Amino acid sequence: MTVLRLLNIHTFCDIVQRSAIMADDPVRTLLAVNADQADEDDSALVLSDDEAESDNEGQHRNLLDAISSLDKKSRIKGKVIQRSEPSLQVSPFDISSGDNGGSRVHLNELVGSLRNTNQFSKVKTQIRKMQGRQKVIDAPLVKPQAERIERSLAYKATKKEVSRWTPIVRQNRQAAQLVFPLQQEPVSLPTTDSMVKSFKPSTDLEREIFEVLHGSKFAERRDHELTEAEEEALRAMSLDEALSRRKELQKMRALQSYHAAKCAREKKIKSKKYHRVKKRSRLHAEKLAIEELHKTNPELALEEIRKAEKLHAEERASLRHKNTGKWARSKMVMAKFDDEARQAVQEQLEKSRELTNQIRALQQDSSSDDDQEEREEEESEEAVVMEMGVDDKNPWMRSALKINSKSDQKDDPPVEEKQQLRTDEEETEQVEEVTSGEKDTIEEQPQQKHIDEKEELEEVKVENASTKKRRRRNKKKKEGENEVEEKADWSDVLKDEKKTGKKRKRRRKKTEVDAKKSRPDGGVMGRTTDEAGEVQDFDDDETMLEEGLERRKTLEEVEAAAKIPADAETLSTQQPKVDQATNPSLQKQREIVKEVHINPEKFFTIQPSKLKSSAPTYLDVDDNIDMIDFDQQRENIEEAFANDDVVTEFVEEKRKAEEAGKPKDIDLFMPGWGNWGGVGVKVNRKKRTRFIKRAPPPKPRQDWGLHHVIINEDKDVHLKTHQVRQLPKGFGSISEFERSIRAPLGKDWNTPSAVAKLTEPKVVTRAGTIIEPISGEETFKKSKGKKMDLEGINEEREGGKKDRRNGGKRNSKKGGSE
Amino acid sequence: MADDEDTTGFAKLKGSKQTKRAPRYFDESSVKASTSDKHETNKPLERKSEDKKKKSGKKRASAPDSDHVDRKRGKETWDSDEEKDPFPGEAPIKEEALARYTRGEGNKIKIRAKTAGPKLERKTMEKKFHLAAQQAARAELLLGEDHGYLEASDDEDTSQLSQTDIADAVDISAAQKHFDLKLDKFGPYRMNYTRNGRFLVIAGRRGHVAALDWMSKKLLCEINVMEGVHDVKWLHVETMFAVAQQRWTYIYDHQGVELHCLKKFNNVLKMEFLPYHFLLATASSTGFLQYLDVSLGKELAAFNVKQGCLNVMTQNPQNAVVHLGHANGTVTLWSPNVKEPLAKLLSHVTAVRSIAVDKTGTYMATSGQDRYMKVFDIRALKPLQVYRMSAGAGQLAFSQTGLVAAALGNVVEVYKDCCSNVAEKPYLTHRLRNNITGLQFCPYEDVLGVGHQDGFTSLLIPGAGEANFDAFENNPYQTKKQRRDYEVKMLLEKIQPEMIGLDPGGVGQVSQLTAQEVEKREQEAIQKKFEPAKKKKGRSKSLKTVQRTKGVEEEWRRMKVRQKMREEEEKRKKQQKDHKKKDKWGSALDRFQKKEN
Structure with a gap:
């Protein structure tokens, strides 16, 4: 029991003390009595239990009485108050028990009587205040938990401290060059600007001049156009003038706002058609304007045309509108089912065509005659040839099958006829396209189109596209009605020919296929026909009419060429030409020509130009006569045997090289495996083919298209030892790496200063200087002075980024480094 | 700057419409022009002085220009009291000059601030490359000299001018460069200039070999090897030259002392020296192409070309590829690393008689017995021009400025602009008495050396030589000490023969695995055995081990197949998904389709 009581006393004291801590001294004084008593009790109890009992009993009882008398209310109400103070006597009613932890003694129970007194006002106010915030400190946390919190706090603080360094570290890491020691006194020379600013006139004369220059109204000012005096004069306008001016301004403003509103409204219009129409009209207006300009100001017009040309060139160069993009491809997939998608794709193509044809269109506008058109076409061809920087005679540089315009004009049938034939061809093309459009699936279309475009690029074959345009657009048709009418006449005449043309084409294809099958060397020529075949298909007629015959020799020869391909050597092309226009064997010839696979013209295509060189003369020097004679003789013999079969040999060699370069199929078939074997047993072909491991398709050869060249495809093994084998780390692609080492660094290729710059070391240390480690004190000295916060540091970082070269210097002021 | 230079000599001549005048050699007898043409006339002297100035770091050429600019600027500043710079920023750079030094497109590097590191470094390098190109383009200002050409008036033709006309018109020092060595006893002659154009070696068919400083006409040595001589070539410096004699090839020093006899190199007809690789390439009558590493004295490679006698040979100075011409009209391109020709080109239908390649490695001119001369773009291997000549050119030569000299029997003709454009007539012609057997333009001089039956003739061809020489590369005024330093430097910077190929930039490429190698690797991976x-x-x-092995290998195989199947399945699913995505807004009727899965 005593122990229990003891505990109670302790808890009580504890409570009192805690509250005392919170309320400071006054309470302590008040409670001192109780506390002391409790202490006494305590000590007494500690000393001797039984002896002290009898002594204290009386006192204690007194105290209890006194206290109980304090609270009269409760007594009156007859409430049982549970008390936690220790008592030696255990009442039978269990009024007070030691371990009734549930209810506490409240402060006002102890000092509530103060309310009734007038004294202790100071204490009372303090108690009142104290009661307002009766918060008690929590029990201390468990050690590990407390430590954890401590650690995290410490981490935060340290992080903050360390993070101050990050911008500096980054700056130093990213600096192109660091010169140690970083603390270097910045040397600055006074600039003229600063000199001017700090200038103060000292002598009388200087002062006078200074005043004139700076003080006067008439002096020019830096940022103003007018002097002060002039402005004043302007300001002094009459009232009428000012009013009228104001009116004018108001009107202008109103108009402006109307216009803005209109524009905004138009901008919101979502109709595609509206925009299309609008754009078209705009383009049309522009075109007209250019025409107008052409008349009035040719220079400006030229510039406009140049702009258009640039656009044209860009279009040609880019893949835009070529239906290669993601969108276009997706549309292509959809096109099967969706008419709109198809239309969209076609529109794109048309747009590209339109753009690529722009120049011609421009030119066409300026002239209306058909002859003119013809001429211009040729001109544009020539322009292309000129663009490529070569003589038009060189077929390597100009399009492969294009006409030699000059000679055409001389030798070919009159222009009209030619045109006729051309239109014929055009139309056949159209027809074919239409039919193919019906037959072929749409998936094939893009490919075809692609080829079309290629050809356009190569040959600047414009008229084809333009006719298509005509066909599609009625408007345009109306514009060029004259042309169409003219053509209508021909088309009537040529309808039959069209049909034959179609047939012819089919036949040709057939023959080609046949030839491919039948030829043993189909591998070589097969490809050329495969890939060049399209081109040929497209243009054959034209070439036959315009170029082929010019080049080709007599019919017999061509036939011979078909049989012995290499026989047709073309260097000696100056031979009598067949009058193509009237030649009845034209068709026949064409067909034959189509079967020619090795075209020696591909080897020696350039028309030789004659040099006015002087012929050697051989003087009669006796000593050398025999030698010269021998030379001459040999030369004569060689010349006689020229065109031997050098070309055939070469072709054969090339074929072999190509054959050798191809990866081969591996035949793993074993007779008798899984089947009956022996003599007379037929092997199932399917089974056999199953065992053949197909080789991957051969890579395109470097010398593809160069008929007179064989390039060795074997890799140079020796070079490999010097090459980089794996892409170095950090490079996205091989080309990226190769580009990064494209420029030489040495002094043989660069100026000395450039070499110094290119090879500058990352870190430079001055000889004989001590490099101190970076100190925070120095580094953040200034920032502290300015009371810079984190933002300030950030700003500095930005600055550092902008001017990395000054990074070192900036750091040096602050003494920062890693 | 260049324009300024032109106005002093060249343009002035044009304006006065005087004929028969080479701007560089022209020495107007009257007093008035003598001052303005001074630096044109005394070319060698002036070159020397310039060389000296180069060392001291000042360029004479830039002086007048800077004066001009200063004056202008000074005036500007006087006019406006503002401190505005009338020419703000850096001086503009000519675009074409910049294009000359920009080596292809750079990488476009985007940087996120935090992930900078190596990317940032690369980006700064790109900037530096650009800066270097700009500076190099700016430095073109120092190339003050310009090679001029002969200009004819309307009624005249440059090809009608004889050598005596030209020699009469030019100053004495230049006129002295036209001379004739009459050596009719031992001809016909082959000849060769050193790379700096200072020394000449001639070799007669009948054994006469002479080396000389041709400008001062000082003889270095003269010997008779008592044997037929087919060809002669200087090695890397003027102290050594190789002579292809009847049987073997010999190397002599400049005093005529025999240094080496190369018995492996027998029956050599033509030689070429590749200076950066220290390789002597020889073509023999037995049909062998051989390479000798001169720095090591070892035979590097020997190929049987299988085309018979090899008597037409030249080198591409840009990529050190050797070109051989053959009797069947083909030209083959060789490197010492590959046994087969790098490329084969059918250029004529008859035997090829001569080949020449220009110094930039762009054009190759070939001539055949069929009396054609053809010009090819050797980079694309495509023909550019075909010329029908009066005779097949036995010798061809390119000058540093792109002139082409052709020897038609006993006539030398020089053509201008015949590669990219069509030339219609020769620029200059010169008729000799006898058949021409050797032809070479002298580097850095407007001189064409011609070896023939009667000895050697030096012709003046205005505009043939490069006017601005790089003394670090080739110094025509080299002293002995410089030569020694140069030799050491060249040896240190020797390019390994493995780097010879059609594309000289091949070293900078990443070697990629060929298809065969990939296959081989895969095979190896499959064949990995379980132990x-x-x-x-x-x-x-x-038995047990075998069984176990088989089991494991079988399991491996299964794993592989399973993996492949999994991959395929994934791929298929992905495709399907994509397809679905695409078809998401397909036809409205699609909803009635039967759904998969």
Whole structure:
């Protein structure tokens, strides 16, 4: 029991003390009595239990009485108050028990009587205040938990401290060059600007001049156009003038706002058609304007045309509108089912065509005659040839099958006829396209189109596209009605020919296929026909009419060429030409020509130009006569045997090289495996083919298209030892790496200063200087002075980024480094 | 700057419409022009002085220009009291000059601030490259000299001018460069200039070999090897030259002392020296192409070309590829690393008589017995021009400025602009008495050396030589000490022969695996064998190990197949998904379709 009581006393004291801590001294004084008593009790109890009992009993009882008398209310109400103070006597009613932890003694129970007194006002106010915030400190946390919190706090603080360094570290890491020691006194020379600013006139004369220059109204000012005096004069306008001016301004403003509103409204219009129409009209207006300009100001017009040309060139160069993009491809997939998608794709193509044809269109506008058109076409061809920087005679540089315009004009049938034939061809093309459009699936279309475009690029074959345009657009048709009418006449005449043309084409294809099958060397020529075949298909007629015959020799020869391909050597092309226009064997010839696979013209295509060189003369020097004679003789013999079969040999060699370069199929078939074997047993072909491991398709050869060249495809093994084998780390692609080492660094290729710059070391240390480690004190000295916060540091970082070269210097002021 | 230079000599001549005048050699007899043409006339002297100035770091050429600019600027500043710079920023750079030094497109590097590191470094390098190109383009200002050409008036033709006309018109020092060595006893002659154009070696068919400083006409040595001589070539410096004699090839020094006899190199007809690789390439009558590493004295490679006698040979100075011409009209391109020709080109239908390649490695001119001369773009291997000549050119030569000289029997003709454009007539012609057997333009001089039956003739061809020389590369005024330093430097910077190829930039490329190599690797991966661990208690008997091995390998194979199947399945699913995505807004009727899965 005593122990229990003891505990109670302790808890009580504890409570009192805690509250005392919170309320400071006054309470302590008040409670001192109780506390002391409790202490006494305590000590007494500690000393001797039984002896002290009898002594204290009386006192204690007194105290209890006194206290109980304090609270009269409760007594009156007859409430049982549970008390936690220790008592030696255990009442039978269990009024007070030691371990009734549930209810506490409240402060006002102890000092509530103060309310009734007038004294202790100071204490009372303090108690009142104290009661307002009766918060008690929590029990201390468990050690590990407390430590954890401590650690995290410490981490935060340290992080903050360390993070101050990050911008500096980054700056130093990213600096192109660091010169140690970083603390270097910045040397600055006074600039003229600063000199001017700090200038103060000292002598009388200087002062006078200074005043004139700076003080006067008439002096020019830096940022103003007018002097002060002039402005004043302007300001002094009459009232009428000012009013009228104001009116004018108001009107202008109103108009402006109307216009803005209109524009905004138009901008919101979502109709595609509206925009299309609008754009078209705009383009049309522009075109007209250019025409107008052409008349009035040719220079400006030229510039406009140049702009258009640039656009044209860009279009040609880019893949835009070529239906290669993601969108276009997706549309292509959809096109099967969706008419709109198809239309969209076609529109794109048309747009590209339109753009690529722009120049011609421009030119066409300026002239209306058909002859003119013809001429211009040729001109544009020539322009292309000129663009490529070569003589038009060189077929390597100009399009492969294009006409030699000059000679055409001389030798070919009159222009009209030619045109006729051309239109014929055009139309056949159209027809074919239409039919193919019906037959072929749409998936094939893009490919075809692609080829079309290629050809356009190569040959600047414009008229084809333009006719298509005509066909599609009625408007345009109306514009060029004259042309169409003219053509209508021909088309009537040529309808039959069209049909034959179609047939012819089919036949040709057939023959080609046949030839491919039948030829043993189909591998070589097969490809050329495969890939060049399209081109040929497209243009054959034209070439036959315009170029082929010019080049080709007599019919017999061509036939011979078909049989012995290499026989047709073309260097000696100056031979009598067949009058193509009237030649009845034209068709026949064409067909034959189509079967020619090795075209020696591909080897020696350039028309030789004659040099006015002087012929050697051989003087009669006796000593050398025999030698010269021998030379001459040999030369004569060689010349006689020229065109031997050098070309055939070469072709054969090339074929072999190509054959050798191809990866081969591996035949793993074993007779008798899984089947009956022996003599007379037929092997199932399917089974056999199953065992053949197909080789991957051969890579395109470097010398593809160069008929007179064989390039060795074997890799140079020796070079490999010097090459980089794996892409170095950090490079996205091989080309990226190769580009990064494209420029030489040495002094043989660069100026000395450039070499110094290119090879500058990352870190430079001055000889004989001590490099101190970076100190925070120095580094953040200034920032502290300015009371810079984190933002300030950030700003500095930005600055550092902008001017990395000054990074070192900036750091040096602050003494920062890693 | 260049324009300023032009106005002093060249343009002035044009304006006065005087004929028969080479701007560089022209020495107007009257007093008035003598001052303005001074630096044109005394070219060699002036070159020397310039060379000296180069060392001291000042350029004479830039002086007048800077004066001009200063004056202008000064005036500007006087006019406006503002401190505005009338020419703000850096001086503009000519675009074409910049294009000359920009080596292809750079990488476009985007940087996120935090992930900078190596990317940032690369970006700064790109900037530096650009800066270097700009500076190099700016430095073109120092190339003050310009090679001029002869200009004819309307009624005249440059090809009608004789050598005497030209020699009469030019100053004495230049006129002295036209001379004739009459050596009719031992001809016909082959000849060769050193790379700096200072020294000449001539070799007669009948054994006469002479080396000389041709400008001062000082003879270095003169010997008779008492044997037929087919060809002669200087090695890397003027102290050594190789002579292809009847049987073997010999190397002599400049005093005529025999240094080496190369018995492996027999029956050599033509030689070429590749200066950066220290390789002497020889073509023999037995049909062998051989390479000698001169720095090591070892035969590097020997190929049987299988085309018979090899008597037409030249080198591409840009990529050190050797070109051989053959009797069947083909030209083959060789490197010492590959046994087969790098490329084969059918250029004529008859035998090829001569080949020449220009110094930039762009054009190749070939001539054949069929009396054609053809010009090819050797980079694309495509023909550019075909010329029908009065005779097949026995010798062809390119000058540093792109003139082409052709020897038609006993006539030398020089053509201008015949590669990219069509030339219609020769620029200059010169008729000799006898058949021409050797032809070479002298580097850095407007001189064409011609070896023939009667000896050697030096012709003046205005505009043939490069006007601005790089003394670090080739110094025509080299002293002995410089030569020694130069030799050491060249040896240190020797390019390994493995780097010879059609594309000289091949070293900078990443070597990629060929298809065969990839296949081989895959095969190897498949064939990796399982090696069973040893087990005890009789469980490692041969049958058991074999069984175990088979089992494991089978399992491997299965794994591979499974993986492949998985991949395929994934791929298929992905495709399907994509397809679905695409078809998401397909036809409205699609909803009635039967759904998969």
